[in-house]
Amino acid sequence: MQNLGISILFKGRNILRLLGGLWITVKISLLSVAVSIVLGILLGILMTRKNPVTKVLTRIYLEFIRIMPQLVLLFLVYFGLSKTFNINLPGQASAVIVFSLWGTAEMGDLVRGALISIPKHQYDSGAALGLTRFQIYFYIIIPQTLRRLIPLSINLATRMVKTTSLIVLIGVVEVLKVGQQIIEANRFQAPTAALWIYGTVFFLYFIVCYPVTRLAGRLEKRWQN
Amino acid sequence: MNDTEVLLEIRNLEKDYGDTRVLKNITFAVKKGEVIVLVGPSGCGKSTLLRCINGLEPIRSGEIRLDGRTITDGKTEWTEIRQKIGMVFQSYDLFPNMTVLQNVILGPTKVQGRSRNEASAEAENMLDRVGLLDKASAYPRQLSGGQKQRAAIVRALMMNPDIMLFDEVTAALDPEMVREVLDVMLELAENGMTMVIVTHEMAFARAISDRIIFIDAGEIVETDSPDVFFTRPKSQRAKKFLNLFSYE
C-alpha cells in the first residue's frame, strides 16, 4: 500500500507540476521582495525626516501592517477591493500587492533603524566636504546601511516565501493547491497519496528556505566586523 | 615555625591549554594564617593557578592538598571543597538579580542550610565591618566598583572558608576605590585569614604578604620574603620585572 502512495510522485508529470506551483510561490516572493526593497529604502529615509505629519502617518501604516495577520490583509485586498471598488484583481496580483505593502513596511523600519544607528558625524563630515544631501546619502550612508540590511532583508524574504503559502486560500494555484489537485485526481489509485504529497510540499518549502536562511546567517557573521 | 600546620599544598602541578603548557611544576605550601602574594608578568599563569586551586580549571597532573586531604583525585565533591576555599574575582560578579544582602546569604542558606535569620544577622555584621551596611538592600547596579568588590569579599567570607583566594581584585577599579578594598584585605590578614593573592599593586603586596612567589612563563622563578624580593631580588627576571615599576 505504501508503495502505491509514494509512486504517485513519480507518475506522469506530477513532480514537474509541483515544481511549477513552487515556482509561482517563489516568483511572487521575489517580486514582492524586490519592490519592498526599493520602496522600503525610500520609506525608511522618509521615516527619518523630522516632519511630524510624515512621522505619524508612516507610524500608523507600519503598526497596522505589522499587527494585521497577512491572511487578513490578503482577504482585504482580494475580496474587499472587488466588493467595494469593483476591481477584480487576480489572486497573484493581490498577493504581490499585499506582500509588497508588508515588505515595504518592514524594510522601511529596518532601514530607519540602520540609518539611526549611523553616527551623526558621518553626515557632518560629508557636509564639511561640500557634498549635497543626496550625495551624502548615496556615497556615505547607503553603503554602510546595506551591510546591516542585507542579512535582515534575506530573513524577511524567507518569511515572505513561507507566508506565500497562504495564497492558496485566495485560490491561487501554487504548490499546495497543485498538491491538492494531484491527490484529488488520484483519490482511488493512491489513497495514501496525501501523506506523501503534503510531505513533499513540506520538504520543498524547506529546501527553498533553509539554504537562504543559512546564507543570511553566514553573511551576518561575516559582516559582524 | 614548624608548629603551624600547612593548610594548602601544591605539588608538581602542570596545566595545559591545548598544546601550550601554561603551568610547569608548580610546588609550594601555604601555612595557616600565612598571606602569599603571587606576582609576575601578565599572562604567565597566576590567575590560572588560582582557578586550578578552586577547581574552576582542570589540571593535567600534580596534586593539590587542602588540610591534608588530596582534592585533585577526582573523587572529591567540589561543592564541599569550595565552601572551604573562598574566591574573589576581578569582575566581582555579584548576582545582578539580587540585593547585596541576598547575594551574600545565598551561599550560607542554600548550600550550608543555615537559617535566614542567622545568616542575615551575621551578614549585616560583616557588611557593617566593611562599611556597606547601608547598601544591604541595594542592587549591585547601584553600587560603585569598590563597593561591589567589598560586597563580593563579604559574600565569600560568609561561607566561613579556611583560605581566601584573590584574583587581581583591584585591577578593574578606578584608582580612588582601590584603597578601600585593599584596606579590607589588610584587616582580614591581620585577623589571621590564610590568603593567596594575585595582584599588581606592588606597595600593597609588600605590606600585606608574608611571602612573595614570583611566577614567570608558568613556573616559579623565585620565592622570598617581601623585603628581600623588593630590594635584593635574586633572579634576573625578577629584577627585570621590578624595573617595570620604577621610574628613575
Add this chain to the structure above:
Amino acid sequence: MYVQAAGLALSLAFWGILLSLAAGLVCSLIKYFKVPVLQKIVSGYIELSRNTPLLVQLFLLYFGLPKLGIVISSSGCAVIGLTFLGGSYMSEAFRSGLESVEKSQVEAGLSIGLARAQIMRYVILPQAITVSVPSLCANIIFLIKETSVFSAVALADLMYTAKDLIGLYYKTDEALLMLVAAYLVILLPISFAASLLERRLRYAEFGN
C-alpha cells in the same frame, strides 16, 4: 457567531502558546547543556520548523497523518501545529537569554559552593528570562497572528476549489471589517502591554 469563532481561536492560541513556551524551554536547555544525541535532534527540529509554513504543517498533520493511521481532531492539529512552529521560536528566544549570562556568573556561583542545579535556578534563569522576554513577547504576538490561518481553514473545507471559497465570502464587507477589528482589538493591547513590560524589565535590570 463571530464571538464563538474568536473564542475558539483564542483558546487554541492559548494552549499553543503555553505548550510552545514549555517545549521551547526544554529545547533551549537541551541545546545549552549540549546533551549529546538530543541536541542534534533539537537542532534539526528547529531548522525544519522555522523553514516551513504553518499552513503546510497543518495540511500534513490533518490530511497526511490519517494515512498512517493517526487521526487527530482539527483542534488537536491546530494546537500541535502551533506548538511545533512556536516551540522552535521560543527555544531560540530562551537560548539567547541563557547565553547572555556570562560564564563568570556561573563561576562566582560555583565558588561559593552552589551546585549546578542551584546556579541554574538562582543565578542563570532569573537573568536569562529578563533578556528573553522581548523576544518571547514578539513570538507570542506572531503566534496569535498565525491563528488567523485556522479560521480560514475552518471556514473553507479544504477539498473545495477557489470558486466555492468566493461564494462563501459573498457577504464580505461586514465579515472583513469584523475580522480586521477583531485582530486589532486583540493584538494592539497585547503589543502595547508587551512593550510596557519590556521597558519595565529593562529598567529593573539596567536602571534606565
